Amino acid sequence: MAIDRSIIGRESPPAVFEVEKGAIRRFAAAIGDETPAFARGEIAPPTFPTTFRSPVPGLALDLRRVLHGGEEYVYERPLRAGDVLHVTRRIEDCYEREGSLGKMTFYIVSAEGQDGDGEIVYRSRTTIIYR
Amino acid sequence: MYEGELSPGQELQTLVKASVTKVQLLRYAGASGDDNLIHTDVETAKSVGLDGVIAHGMLSMGFLGQFLTDLAGPDGVKRLSVRFAGMVHLGDVISCKGVVRAVERQEGDRTRATLAIWAENQQGERVTTGEAEIWLAVRQR
Numbered sequence: 001m002a003i004d005r006s007i008i009g010r011e012s013p014p015a016v017f018e019v020e021k022g023a024i025r026r027f028a029a030a031i032g033d034e035t036p037a038f039a040r041g042e043i044a045p046p047t048f049p050t051t052f053r054s055p056v057p058g059l060a061l062d063l064r065r066v067l068h069g070g071e072e073y074v075y076e077r078p079l080r081a082g083d084v085l086h087v088t089r090r091i092e093d094c095y096e097r098e099g100s101l102g103k104m105t106f107y108i109v110s111a112e113g114q115d116g117d118g119e120i121v122y123r124s125r126t127t128i129i130y131r
Numbered sequence: 132m133y134e135g136e137l138s139p140g141q142e143l144q145t146l147v148k149a150s151v152t153k154v155q156l157l158r159y160a161g162a163s164g165d166d167n168l169i170h171t172d173v174e175t176a177k178s179v180g181l182d183g184v185i186a187h188g189m190l191s192m193g194f195l196g197q198f199l200t201d202l203a204g205p206d207g208v209k210r211l212s213v214r215f216a217g218m219v220h221l222g223d224v225i226s227c228k229g230v231v232r233a234v235e236r237q238e239g240d241r242t243r244a245t246l247a248i249w250a251e252n253q254q255g256e257r258v259t260t261g262e263a264e265i266w267l268a269v270r271q272r
Contacts, residue, residue: 072212
């Protein structure tokens with residue numbers, strides 16, 4: 001598969017997500033994290049932004065061929081129940097690498113979540129490996 | 132965790148998680164919205180050459196998130212960055228470990244610790260590795 005580097009720089013329109021108490025509780029319970037503030041659904045665990053699912057512009061991948069290579073989160077403050085986040089995604093880079101499983105394509109996708117006041121709450125950087 | 136309780140080179144207290152179960156993967160798939168069936172459906176996992184379902188990488192990152200909030204409190208994490216180096220299978224017992232790299236006083240009288248962190252399985256293989264920054268509380272005088 002020839003890679004299309006023209007997708008680099010593509011950005012999604014903001015997708016809006018409300019941080020709900022029940023969703024925090026279920027997420028913490030699935031991890032087995034009994035931290036009281038999470039179990040009460042007040043503060044969201046650090047990896048909660050993974051629940052904000054929105055399309056990456058220009059990427060339509062067969063999930064069975066997708067590997068998650070890495071993930072980074074940087075927080076300006078913790079996410080709390082009631083926060084409404086506006087999340088934009090951007091394709092930062094894509095390149096091919098020869099690996100043990102043959103030729104693989106790497107996609108680096110960043111995201112930024114802003115609250116209702118336009119303040120940045122978190123940033124993320126995802127490495128997607130497509131084989 | 133207070134400023135002064137961590138110093139460079141120090142090993143952090145290990146967090147040992149309960150073994151990974153199928154119910155946990157189903158719950159995590161639902162709670163996280165990750166629909167990839169390689170985590171929940173054996174047929175799909177086998178169709179891509181796996182022996183069985185594998186855990187979401189993000190679940191092991193979630194374990195490391197817990198490891199950090201156990202240290203720094205639910206609002207004390209500044210950065211969490213990982214690479215998914217190996218697969219986690221059903222029944223695996225994951226331990227979260229870490230070492231303090233640096234402790235630095237920041238502007239605004241806050242102290243930040245930088246940590247090397249990883250999650251390893253019962254064979255001692257590091258399945259998820261990375262780095263984190265946490266805020267340490269400053270004792271009131």
